[in-house]
Amino acid sequence: MDISFGGIDSGFENFDAELEDFEVKQIKKFDRMWKFGYGGSIATPPVIHEDRVYFGALDGYIYCVSMETHEEIWKFRTDGAIDAAIMIDEKNLYVGSFDKNFYAINLKTGKEVWRFRTGGEMYSSCCLNNGMIYFGNRDGYVYALNKTGEMVWKFRTGDEVASAPAINEGKLYIGSHDKYLYCLNADTGKELWKSRTGGEVVNKIPILVHKNVVYFASFDNYLYALDEKSGRELWRFKTGKYGNSGVPAVHGDVLYYGTRDGIFYAISLEGKELWRFEVDGEIRSQPPVIYKDMIYFGAGDNYLHCLTLDGKEMWNFRTDGYVYPTMGIKDDVVLIGSWDCHMYALDANEGKELWRFATSTMVQSYIPPAYEIFKLEVRKSEDSENADTGIKYKEKRERSVSLSDYQIETEYTTTSDYKTESDYDVQWVIFEWLTGFSALSRKGLIRQKI
Numbered sequence: 001m002d003i004s005f006g007g008i009d010s011g012f013e014n015f016d017a018e019l020e021d022f023e024v025k026q027i028k029k030f031d032r033m034w035k036f037g038y039g040g041s042i043a044t045p046p047v048i049h050e051d052r053v054y055f056g057a058l059d060g061y062i063y064c065v066s067m068e069t070h071e072e073i074w075k076f077r078t079d080g081a082i083d084a085a086i087m088i089d090e091k092n093l094y095v096g097s098f099d100k101n102f103y104a105i106n107l108k109t110g111k112e113v114w115r116f117r118t119g120g121e122m123y124s125s126c127c128l129n130n131g132m133i134y135f136g137n138r139d140g141y142v143y144a145l146n147k148t149g150e151m152v153w154k155f156r157t158g159d160e161v162a163s164a165p166a167i168n169e170g171k172l173y174i175g176s177h178d179k180y181l182y183c184l185n186a187d188t189g190k191e192l193w194k195s196r197t198g199g200e201v202v203n204k205i206p207i208l209v210h211k212n213v214v215y216f217a218s219f220d221n222y223l224y225a226l227d228e229k230s231g232r233e234l235w236r237f238k239t240g241k242y243g244n245s246g247v248p249a250v251h252g253d254v255l256y257y258g259t260r261d262g263i264f265y266a267i268s269l270e271g272k273e274l275w276r277f278e279v280d281g282e283i284r285s286q287p288p289v290i291y292k293d294m295i296y297f298g299a300g301d302n303y304l305h306c307l308t309l310d311g312k313e314m315w316n317f318r319t320d321g322y323v324y325p326t327m328g329i330k331d332d333v334v335l336i337g338s339w340d341c342h343m344y345a346l347d348a349n350e351g352k353e354l355w356r357f358a359t360s361t362m363v364q365s366y367i368p369p370a371y372e373i374f375k376l377e378v379r380k381s382e383d384s385e386n387a388d389t390g391i392k393y394k395e396k397r398e399r400s401v402s403l404s405d406y407q408i409e410t411e412y413t414t415t416s417d418y419k420t421e422s423d424y425d426v427q428w429v430i431f432e433w434l435t436g437f438s439a440l441s442r443k444g445l446i447r448q449k450i
Contacts, residue, residue, distance in 0.1 A: 023377045024241035029177065030200050030219055030373055033123045033162055034138065036081055037366030040359035041321065042337030045205070045286065046328040047086050047093070049107065053328065053335055054093055055343060056082025058365040062095060062103075063357075064110055065343065067333075070355045074110030078103065081365070084135075085125035085164070085204055085325075089147075094133055096122025102135065104149060114149035124164035124204045127172075129186065136161030136174055142182070144189060153189035157182065159200075166206040166214075168228065173214050175201025181216055181224070183231060193231035197224065202245040204285045205326060210250050213269075217244035223257060225271060235271035239263065242371055245285035251309070256290065258283025258297050260370065266311060275311040279303070282370045286326040291348060296334060298323025300370060304336050304344075306351060315351035319344065321364055339364055 036043070039058050046055040051067045058081040064073040080098030087094050092113055096102045098121040104113040120138030127134045132152065133145045142155040142165065158178030165174040171192065172184040177200040183192045198220025208215040213234060214226045221244055222236040240261030248257035248267070254274065255267040260282040266274040281300025288297035294314065295307040303316045304323050321339025328335040333354065334346040341362050345354040 022241070025375045025377065026199070026219065026243065026373055027375050028373050030202065030243060030245075031160075032368050032370070032372070033083060033202070034121060034160075035366075035368050036083060038081070039363045039365030040341030040361040041339040041365035041367075042341065042343060042359065043083050043324050043339070043365075044085050044337065045325040046335040046337060046343060047088055048328045048330045048335065049088055052107075053343070054086050054088065054107070055337060056084070056086060056095060057337075057341070057359045058083065059360045060097070060099075061360055062086070062093070062105060062110075063343075063359070064107075065357050067330075067345075070345070070357060072357070075360075076103075076105055076110045076112070080121065083204075084122045087126050087128050089128055094126050094128065096126070096135060096137070098122070102126070102133075102143075102145070102149075104147075116143075116145060116149045116151070118143065120160070123162040123202075125206065127165045127167055127206050129167040132186070134165045134167065134172055134174075134186070136163050136165060136176070138162070140176070142172070142174055142184065142189070144186070155182075155184055155189040155191070162200075162202045162204075164203055164206040166209050168209040171228070173207045173209060173216075173228070175203065175207070175216060175218075177201070179218070179220075181207075181214070181226065181231075183214075183228075195224075195226055195231040195233065197222070199243060202285060203247050205247060205287055208247045208250060208287075211269075215248050215250075215255065217246055217248075217257075219243035219245070223248065223255075223267070225269075237265075237267055237271045237273070239265065242282075242374055246283075247287050249287040249290060251290040254309075256288050256295055258288060258299070260284065262299065262301075264288070264297060264305075264307070264311075266309075277305075277307060277311045277313070279305065281322070284322075284324045284370075286324065289327050289329055291329045291334075294348070296327055296329070296336075296348075298325065298327070298336060298338075300324070302338075302340075304334070304346070304351070306348075317344070317346055317351045317353070322367075339367070 041058045044056045046053045053065050056062045060078045062076045078097040084096045092104045102116045118137045136142050138160045144152045157176035160177040163175035165172050172186045175181045179197050180194045182194045197218035200219040212228050214228045217223050224236050225234040239259040242260045248255040258264045262279050264277045279299045279301050283299045298304045300322045305316050306314045319338035319340050325337045332348040334348045337343050341359045343357045
């Protein structure tokens with residue numbers, strides 16, 4: 001990627017930098033999910049049950065909408081944003097709110113059954129298993145409740161928990177901002193083992209456990225595969241530079257995973273890249289859905305993308321906001337929520353809009369810049385010989401980034417006293433990443449591994 005000073009009277013018309021010259025540093029803890037503002041934006045996946053769809057929004061409401069009439073059946077108001085995914089059983093739905101309460105709500109009537117008070121906000125879904133409810137919380141605890149809302153046990157981690165637990169064979173797997181993945185006894189909450197990563201472990205949807213392997217991501221830029229019994233690392237897969245969140249989906253012998261760098265990967269169960277597909281925005285914390293051998297995922301480029309299993313895009317659908325949640329699909333209808341305050345119903349085969357439902361307000365929620373916790377440092381030596389020939393990494397795809405997207409800290413002063421690039425020795429230029437990937441023109445690029 002070339003960094004250009006286009007449109008800025010910088011005095012460095014011939015200055016450029018390649019992506020390999022960047023050093024990306026995380027300068028503070030990832031806490032973006034706790035800073036969402038009020039609005040009608042939808043950040044949670046829909047749950048389809050019988051002829052109804054259930055979802056939450058950042059306006060504090062939980063909605064129940066008819067799949068047949070496309071009209072609201074009921075809505076339930078909490079006193080905080082709903083960013084956590086809903087889980088349901090045969091009678092109730094269960095969800096946490098930014099008002100620090102965890103709710104059980106009757107599916108048919110929308111009436112509150114009970115609530116449980118926690119010490120913090122909830123970002124991720126709960127997990128239901130054998131009459132128990134498990135979830136993590138910003139207060140640093142993992143909670144286990146029974147179906148009447150009484151606490152059975154809680155386990156304290158070393159930091160906030162923005163990770164959805166998974167249960168397999170009596171073991172609970174959950175991550176924490178303390179950089180560990182924990183394995184707990186689901187009955188007692190006793191720690192069985194923990195595995196250290198290099199960053200926060202964040203996932204809105206439960207961690208993937210498949211064929212005795214636990215798959216999860218960390219903000220150290222790796223996707224991990226651990227042995228579920230011992231916690232021993234089997235492999236790790238490097239994805240990019242701007243942190244990982246979420247979990248992969250598995251189909252056959254392939255993992256499918258989207259990253260905050262805007263790259264969607266197909267990865268073998270042995271941790272080898274098979275192909276990649278690049279988009280113009282982050283792919284945030286939720287797994288894709290595979291339906292009838294097609295892959296569906298949303299991104300910060302405002303699109304829902306539909307790919308074949310070998311990475312070719314069949315169609316895309318544009319909304320007027322980020323498409324962060326994973327989707328629900330039933331009877332060839334795709335349901336997807338958008339930051340533009342609408343739930344969309346699309347034809348799964350062609351991507352045509354069938355209908356849409358608006359939340360209580362069309363005010364889009366505030367969301368901090370996707371990469372504000374990262375700093376780009378570029379160490380660049382001015383090479384007049386390369387500049388004269390005009391030849392530089394021609395085998396790479398050219399991309400340009402406008403510096404209007406960055407706050408610049410530099411020792412350079414741009415006055416007429418500086419005339420040529422040869423006047424400079426090795427210097428440091430520091431960019432603070434303030435906005436998303438809108439400047440990176442790389443939509444639809446597929447790279448195949450052989």
